[in-house]
Amino acid sequence: MEKRLIKVTINGKLRELFVKPNDLLLNVLRNDLNLMGTKYGCGIGECGACTVLLDGQTALACLILAVTVDGQEITTIEGMGDPAQLHPLQESFIEHGAVQCGFCTPGMLLAGEALLKENPNPNEEEIREYLRGNLCRCTGYAAIVKAIKSEAKCQSADPGTLSE
Amino acid sequence: METSVVGKGLPKFDAYTKAKGTIAYADDFSLPGMLYAKVLRSKYPAAMIISINTARAKSLPGVHAVMTGKDVPHNNLRAKFGQSTDIGPNFEGLYRVLAEEKVRFLGEAIALVAADSEKIAEEALALIDVIYEQLPGVFDPIEALKQDAYLVGDNDTNLVSQFKIRQGDVETAFKSADVIVENTYSVPFKDHAFLEPESGVAWVDENGIITIRVCTQVIEHFRTVAEVLGIPHNHVRVIGTWVGGGFGGKEDITVESFLALLTWKTKRPVKLTYTREESFLAHSKRHPFVMKYKTGATKDGLLVALETELIADSGAYTYLSPWVLLYATVNAAGPYNIPNVKVDTVAVLTNNPFSSAYRGFGAVQPNFAYESQMDELARILDLDPLTIRLKNCLQQGDTLTTGADFGGSVAVREVAEKAWQALGPKRADPGKHIKLGRGLAVGMMSYGRLTFLHDTSRSYIKLELDGSVLMRSGIPDLGAGQAQALVQIAAEELGVPLEKIKIFTSDTSLTPLAGTSTATRQLYMSGNATLKAAREVKERLINKASVMLKADKTDLKFENEKIIRISEPDKYLALSTVIGQCSTDGDELYSEAQFNAPFTEVPVSDVITGQTFADFTFGAYAVEVAIDEETGEVNVERAVTCYDVGKAINPLNVEGQLEGGGVDSIGYALTENFVVEQGYLKSHSLAEYLLPTALDVPDIETILVESGAGIGPYGAKGIGEPACNAMAPAIINAIRDAVGVRITSLPATPEKILFAMLSRIK
Known part of the structure; x- marks a missing residue:
């Protein structure tokens, strides 16, 4: 199958990639770009472990053909925070015990970040509603919800700490 | 005992790399x-x-x-x-x-x-x-037990194993009972x-x-x-x-x-x-069970007899079925004092997927049955759910149905009271077709393996010349903070900050074998091995420091990377100085210690007597559900859990286990139905096999009791698997309270509840 050129901004860097028309974004991220933080959990859009941000919105990398993201901006877990410093939401997850086995964590963090951009002060119900596409089998979600809520409070209390 | 690192809800060291997405699975x-x-x-x-x-x-x-x-x-x-x-x-x-x-x-x-x-x-x-x-195959364990049944394997029977418990005389006791409740319960495969x-x-x-x-x-x-x-x-x-x-x-x-x-x-x-x-x-599944329960009590609500028959579907291969069945046998009567008990259990091969270990390992299935029975008895006798449990629950000094003594702490009363009372005053039903209901359930489960398995674990600690610490343990970390607990124990004993300790885990050639991360055994087993190793190297440092400081050994303490004279706190040595002296003198700066669990002989008869487990963890769940009478949909509005964890080495991780175990059992109670028809799977994906999502579950409210009486390090008990107990029967009991129907097979789907309500009206 003939490869096509796409231009995408991944974690802030513009990349030119040659991809086959049937390459899934998940496989391109993992196998071609070595961005292993995006996880395979089911391959059919049911678990949320492969959640990435596509132009700031949550998207499931296992359901998206890489050719279709030409010109778009992708954030994976490797693009959250910067190498030297954790993103405040990552800090909050760690502090609240929201990370157990860690396999859902990248997807949960990106979903959490997207939520806080859309709605800087969500209530518990809104957080749970937003996370309903991201499964977690370890935590029972309680710590994850608390971590997001706590970070929302921090952001609204001190607008200076808002990320980006 | 005063501790400075143990008992703190500190973030796990592995959480950092997991949150960055850089850990290599x-x-x-x-x-x-x-x-x-x-x-x-x-x-x-x-x-x-x-x-x-x-x-x-x-x-x-x-x-x-x-x-x-x-x-x-x-x-x-x-x-x-x-x-x-x-x-x-x-x-x-x-x-x-x-x-x-x-x-x-x-x-x-x-x-x-x-x-x-x-x-x-x-x-x-x-x-x-x-x-x-x-x-042709055979797909029903009861069919598979029949004389001329299709044979799954190469043996002349499909029977995998059977066990019994005999205590007192149930036949006579049932005659003296004022009320008898009889039900058959069933639970499905769980993935x-x-x-x-x-x-x-x-x-x-x-x-x-x-x-x-x-x-x-x-x-x-x-x-x-x-x-x-x-x-x-x-x-x-x-x-x-x-x-x-x-x-x-x-x-x-x-x-x-x-x-x-x-x-x-x-x-x-x-x-x-x-x-x-x-x-x-x-991979394996949790065993489906069919469980016949007959429970008798006096009119005052005192249990007099229990007779039960448990049939487990092992599926196509043996795997851990005998072990799971033995757990179910020992747990069949629950944490209650019942003078007359007869338990018969059997595990059978079928051409279904094979069953083996699942968090809760044979304790969870009978827990659903015996706690449903208690609820029914309470209703017939017009007792509230707490009262009937307090009248009958095990107390300190009581024995198990096998005749074994409970060591440690038996806190059934305390956990049941705390969980139930935390629900507070009842609310009025919110809408005309929404009914609220409340349910309570308690549970028990061992931690540590069956005592006749002669379980052991090893742990290695080495002091570096700069005062940092290197640990090695074969412990597999599943995300529950298994490795973090060992690091916290070493930090506590050696007075070294967590960030100065590095642990290398899970390598059969390079790390001392710590045994399996199963059976809620790692904190208990490897925690004790680590404590032993840490105290061995500590002893060597104390010997050296007492010479160097001219102080009595009992007058020394480890704190902030120093060995300090307790009586004269301004006299101290940096830990690295003492390590350096040990190195110069040729003293060993490492220890590999082994912890051996108490052991018993392998049972020779299928009638189980005496000790099979070293200790148990007791816990309770109290829940409030809201049911839509028009659709049969159940929403768990509140869930409060209370467990005696002995000592929370890391409260954050303990709460995480309770929250995760509780939600896993919400799935068991309400949504997770791994359907197998004539050996063919009907659940192929996470769209057909429904795990609870964030939207389906409430915030789990956790109450920790710390009796300090466990046999793990610092008096800790195990919590990982026991955490799955009690939630499912508490929900089923709350459904009974809300709409008056008793669901006897899991999961309690909306259609099952609606049908039960309709047949009750007829």
Whole structure:
């Protein structure tokens, strides 16, 4: 199958990639770009472990053909925070015990970040509603919800700490 | 005892790399020249393999190996399933790597392929010609027990094991009972649905050692893999990765033997990762049980007799069924004082998926039944749910139905009271067709393995010259903070900050074997081994410091990387100074310690008596549900749990276990139905097999009781598996309270509840 050129901004860097028309974004991220933080959990859009941000919105990398993201901006877990410093939401997850086995964590963090951009002060119900596409089998979600809520409070209390 | 690091809810060290997404799980790792493996699986649940022709597959370009049962040096092993002690034939079973002759379940592995890419490997699978002759099979454990039943395996019976408990005289006691409640309960298969599917990479290292990097709860399977290949145990090395969820589903061998065979055959690195659908097909399930319960009480609500019969569906192979059944047997009466008890349990082979370990390991199934029985008794006798439990629950000094003493703390009363009272005053029903209901349930479960397994664990601690600490432990970390707990214990004992301690885990060749991350045993076993190792090196440092400081040994304490004179706190030595002196003097700066659990003899009779477990964890759940009378939908509005955890080494992680275990059991109670019809799976995906989502569950409110009376380090009890108890029956009891129907089979789906309500109206 003939490869096509796409231009995408991944974690802030513009990349030119040659991809086959049937390459899934998940496989391109993992196998071609070595961005292993995006996880395979089911391959059919049911678990949320492969959640990435596509132009700031949550998207499931296992359901998206890489050719279709030409010109778009992708954030994976490797693009959250910067190498030297954790993103405040990552800090909050760690502090609240929201990370157990860690396999859902990248997807949960990106979903959490997207939520806080859309709605800087969500209530518990809104957080749970937003996370309903991201499964977690370890935590029972309680710590994850608390971590997001706590970070929302921090952001609204001190607008200076808002990320980006 | 005062502690400074132990007892603190500190973040796990592994949480940082997990939050950054940089931790390398099994599938995130690759090697140059690596091949990709795929597994051919049976299309039928019961069949005879007439022939397998691999010629076409082998000739496909890019294919490096195709293997069937006849290519496996030792394809049929009498397996102990990760056990290192000899415990006799009753706890062993057949481990068959690839199906030969008789296929026993849908999805059973038949052939392996290694190829240049996953795609080629998949194409090769389609070119393997298998001719089957379909056989009738048997799919119901009760049918499978009948005289002329289809035989699943090669033995002359489908019976796997049976156990009994006999205490007092139930027949006479039932005659004296004022009320008797009789019900039959059933629970379905449950899938672990860990988010990380089974995966591993294997290679032959420069010394010819078969090395397998795999997500597993049991690195000790290296021995079984060596036996499959017919090579010495020390020629196989298993490196355990950080595990993306296990819950018992990565307790049995998953991809290890397949990888070892293919890398041994091709001399190339090989990767095998299951798809989600394959994961559903390939790994074990929680045992379905049919449970007949007959409970008798006086009119004052005192239990007089319990008679129960439990039938477990083992599925197609033995695996851990005898162990699970023994757990169910010992837990069948629950944490209650009942003078007359008769328990009969049996595990049976069928052509269903094989059942084995699942978090809660045989304690969870009877828990649903006996707590439903208690609720019914309370209703008949017009007692509230707390009162009937307080009247009958085990107290300090009581004995188990096997006659064994409970050591430690028996806090059933306390946990039940605290959980129930935390719900507070009842609310009025919110809308005209929304009904609220409340339910309570308690539970008990052992932590640590069956005592006749002679369990052991080892841990290694080494002091570096700069005062930093290096630890080694074979402990597989499943995300529950297993490794973090060991680090906290070492930090506590040695007065060293957490960030100065590095732990290396889960490698059968390089770390002391810590045993399996199963049976809620790691904090108890490896925690105690670590405590012992830490105290050994501490002792050496104290000896040295007492000479250097001219102080009595009892007058020294470890704090902030110093050894300080208690009576004169301004006199102290930096830890690194004392370490340096030890090094100069040639003293050992490391310790590898072994902890041995108390042990008992292997049961010789199927009537179980005496001690089978070292200690138990007791807990309770109180819930409030809202049910829509028009749709039958249940919403768990509130859930409060209280457990006696002995001592919370890390409260944050303990709460995480309670929250996760509770939500796992919300799934068991309401949504998770792993449907198998005549051996065929009807649940292929996470859209058909419904795990609770964030939206389906409430915030779990946790109350920790710390009796300090556990047999783990600092008086800790185990919590990982016991945390799954009590939630499901509490929900079912709350449904009964809300709409007046008793659901006796899980899950309580909306249609089941609606039908029960409709038939009640008729």
